[in-house]
Amino acid sequence: MRSNVAKKQHEPKAASSSAASRPYRIEDQIGYLLRRAHQRASAIFQGSIGDPNITPTQYSSMAKLDEYGELSQNLLGRLVGMDKATMQGVVRRLKERGLVDSRPDPGDARRTLLSLTTEGKKLVNRLLLNGPAVSRETLKPLTPQEQKQLLDLLSRII
Amino acid sequence: MRSNVAKKQHEPKAASSSAASRPYRIEDQIGYLLRRAHQRASAIFQGSIGDPNITPTQYSSMAKLDEYGELSQNLLGRLVGMDKATMQGVVRRLKERGLVDSRPDPGDARRTLLSLTTEGKKLVNRLLLNGPAVSRETLKPLTPQEQKQLLDLLSRII
DNA sequence: CCCATATCGTTCGTGTACGTACGATGACAC
């Protein structure tokens, strides 16, 4: 059936698909939209958080350590929703920069307890001041009511 | 003596430094929610699209090539919202698997024209059948009206 | 006590995702 298709280089092919009511377009699918929205949110974060070398996951991790105090690496990973293998890389980089310190758990030799250094505390407290502006900028195209709604809907599909 | 702090190690510190009205919690921020939602959507995709070796970006790229026919690498990247550097890796892997073919653009020596191979067409047409189920599963926690609303809100912050 | 099982952190491999830089090419001035 497509053996005789003309070369319409930049136009979609005719909607010959069998979907009766809705034509399944990639750009309308939830996964695609989440990827794009996450891209944009990350870009805004990098540009506005106040330190271009701090990534969103590093920021989340430091904020959680600031909130809870000393935590095991594994528990921190669960709190910020990161795989333990991913967490390991994040923690390694934060330690290399002197923002996070670690010590063995005296009560459980399997665990490593993580905490912010003085420098880490200073940095995260500075970045946290910019956090609201980052979220505000990301949500700017929406009305306040829509913003609340989006946050609610997203939290319910996690 | 029961006020021992030993068991409190996994609770947040008291709100010693919190803002008065709005407590800015990381897990309520749009960037954090987008990251988590995207994680979950990707996991559902990998488990349900029908081929565990095909990633969401590869799927999007192949679907666009199926929809438009032959495209330059650069244009394909714009259509699926991917950086050209990212696109280059995606295309390389698809070519290595024999799913995508390329040839120089006869009219513009800078360009590479991409197209699906016969095998690529067969695969993407099979996967496209599972696409709706993937989206349905990802959106399952929401009512149909909420699903529409989420898609609309997401598309407006991209 | 001893063994099976589970947990914790690490390492490896694969695959995005982007910034930066680079060479080749094309378009457009002059």
Next chain:
DNA sequence: GTGTCATCGTACGTACACGAACGATATGGG
């Protein structure tokens, strides 16, 4: 023509993100 500038594809480095496998350590049952 000859520059100048933008565009296209490529290469490299950094940072997620996850699965799989591994060793060390806990923990519970017998």
